[in-house]
Amino acid sequence: MDAGFLYVLINASMxxxxxxxxxxxxxxxxxxxxxxxxxxxxxxxxxYQESFDDxxxxxxxxxxxxxxxxxRVATNREFFSAPIRxxxxxxxxxxxxxxxxxxxxxxxxxxxxxxxxxxxEPWEGILEQGKAASEGFGETLQxxxxxxxxxxxxxxxxSGEACYQLAARHLNPEFAGADRGEALKWLKEGxxxxxxxxxxxxxxxxxxxxxxxxxxxxxxxxxxxxxxHFLVDVL
Numbered sequence: 001m002d003a004g005f006l007y008v009l010i011n012a013s014m015x016x017x018x019x020x021x022x023x024x025x026x027x028x029x030x031x032x033x034x035x036x037x038x039x040x041x042x043x044x045x046x047x048y049q050e051s052f053d054d055x056x057x058x059x060x061x062x063x064x065x066x067x068x069x070x071x072r073v074a075t076n077r078e079f080f081s082a083p084i085r086x087x088x089x090x091x092x093x094x095x096x097x098x099x100x101x102x103x104x105x106x107x108x109x110x111x112x113x114x115x116x117x118x119x120x121e122p123w124e125g126i127l128e129q130g131k132a133a134s135e136g137f138g139e140t141l142q143x144x145x146x147x148x149x150x151x152x153x154x155x156x157x158x159s160g161e162a163c164y165q166l167a168a169r170h171l172n173p174e175f176a177g178a179d180r181g182e183a184l185k186w187l188k189e190g191x192x193x194x195x196x197x198x199x200x201x202x203x204x205x206x207x208x209x210x211x212x213x214x215x216x217x218x219x220x221x222x223x224x225x226x227x228x229h230f231l232v233d234v235l
Contacts, residue, residue, distance in 0.1 A: 002055055004023055004024035004025075005024075005025075005050065005051050005052070006052060006055055007020070007030060007046055007048070008087050009034070009044040010045055011043070011044045012126050013042045014079075015149075015153045018080050020078055020090075022055040024055070031044040031045065050091050052095070052099075058091075061097065061098060062087075062091055062093075065090045065094075066080045123153075123157035126150050127150075127151070127154040127159050127161060129150050130148075130150035131147075133150060134147035144169070148166065148169060151169075152166065160191075163193065164197050166182075166183075167182075167201065168183075170182045
């Protein structure tokens with residue numbers, strides 16, 4: 001058996017691919033190593049990691065599980081076209097089936113605090129890159145198109161703030177491609193994810209366009225969203 005880690009990586013340049021691999025070293029070091037490969041314009045980011053007594057067996061388990069569900073990009077590659085949360089769930093399932101660390105079987109009722117669940121959300125790094133491109137922070141050149149691309153990727157990973165930023169872009173009269181329909185789409189998506197600022201903008205939009213009954217519904221809908229019940233009919 002080879003003790004080590006299973007890691008889940010994403011890359012802003014590969015918005016539809018998630019990499020699942022193994023390493024006997026620190027996953028962050030492995031991500032930096034992969035990021036240094038020629039032809040990869042943006043760095044890989046570790047969004048989840050888990051230690052196993054036998055990381056090879058764990059990797060085979062997760063790859064087989066994702067491939068069986070039809071998410072594998074190619075049979076000889078470690079990339080999968082799957083929702084990031086589903087990939088993380090597959091790794092957690094491997095932990096439950098194979099055990100980790102001290103060799104004991106994982107608890108049947110699911111992962112605990114020691115299960116390696118990331119303290120940060122998978123979209124945070126991409127969202128920060130989007131902000132840097134939007135504002136031209138540090139050594140990053142201001143590039144609104146690149147910012148929009150990064151925001152869209154973060155939004156797909158579940159960032160309500162990224163949805164808000166995309167909506168703000170389309171509500172800005174100075175933006176040549178401003179489209180209120182696109183703005184409304186992103187506000188609705190951000191609201192579905194429970195992002196408060198999106199609710200506020202939606203309420204203002206409904207009031208401005210003579211839909212007071214929808215505006216009044218927003219606070220109640222926001223409460224439902226926070227309780228994991230998402231908007232359906234109101235938006």
